[in-house]
């Protein structure tokens with residue numbers, strides 16, 4: 001049992017209940033036993049007491065869009081649009097293998113954990129023929145770091161020879177991709193409420209996937225009761241591609257192939273007109289908002305205020321590390337708030353709403369909001385205690401404002417199901433230096449430097 005006291009608490013419950021000075025109690029079952037103002041009651045047995053003076057406790061952040069393998073190809077194609085960036089990087093990604101992906105995932109997930117993330121998805125869609133078991137490699141990395149993991153089995157089957165964007169050698173055969181996706185569900189997916197590992201089905205994007213794969217992937221996911229994820233409405237180039245090839249906008253295409261619904265979450269959703277937003281809201285289709293990546297690629301800025309006003313589930317994503325080198329989920333809170341305000345002025349998002357995106361909004365996208373995303377009695381104890389009394393934050397009295405408006409905060413303690421994964425700014429189960437060394441070696445290997 002863990003008792004956290006003398007701490008500001010942002011519960012992110014339905015009323016955004018906030019305690020300036022409160023407590024959270026974590027039970028032996030890894031779930032939240034109590035939360036409230038003032039001190040915790042008396043508890044018997046073996047108890048770890050955490051003094052949260054100077055800190056804020058929030059639900060652990062949920063990362064709803066990522067490509068972990070990209071950690072080893074950061075800093076490339078720095079001044080490109082999405083299509084220019086992709087065509088530069090596809091040939092390099094064609095050299096991925098399990099060792100490289102494992103090293104990238106270790107580095108990426110270690111860094112995410114240090115940035116306040118307790119649950120991350122990953123969207124992996126490059127499976128070179130002789131690359132080994134890359135999905136297994138990233139799952140092992142997630143187990144090492146200790147985060148809750150939602151890897152998606154991605155796929156691409158539309159290459160240049162058929163009018164798609166990726167080169168021929170990085171795509172898969174349609175039926176083989178579907179079979180491998182179902183095999184991943186069989187092997188890894190845990191449907192239980194406490195699950196540390198869940199699989200989703202994730203063909204990559206309209207310009208790299210055939211209509212057949214989109215349709216059959218949706219059928220597969222629904223037959224197996226898992227969720228669906230893809231990139232949609234990220235750039236003007238993609239919209240032009242859809243208009244030319246399918247004669248409709250990306251969201252109308254998604255509707256046509258059975259990809260709107262409350263079991264679907266879409267990465268980006270930047271270029272959406274009013275009718276598209278209405279459709280997402282009416283169907284409960286989620287959006288993984290990735291404001292830093294959108295800014296890095298100059299893709300545009302998502303209409304998050306309007307999405308929220310239409311009750312669209314919106315989570316935050318850092319997106320692949322090669323399309324935004326910061327990859328810090330805590331920092332994405334501020335980027336989301338700034339992006340909303342650049343579009344709609346200072347009333348268009350406040351600190352509590354930004355925090356909702358990073359927590360309960362993400363949990364909704366992943367279908368885990370019954371168990372994750374807020375600090376409420378009975379929910380899983382995925383919690384982050386942020387240190388907010390140092391040089392960067394002292395004097396910002398509202399600790400939620402300090403977290404969102406201030407510089408990226410250090411994690412004092414991060415729990416996943418009540419088990420620590422970060423303590424005093426250090427990973428508990430892995431060594432950051434060794435993760436860095438492995439990532440460096442993988443970076444050199446994939447660039448062909450050795």
Ligand SMILES: [Zn+2]
Pocket residue numbers: 065066067123231267319320
């Ligand atoms: Zn992406």
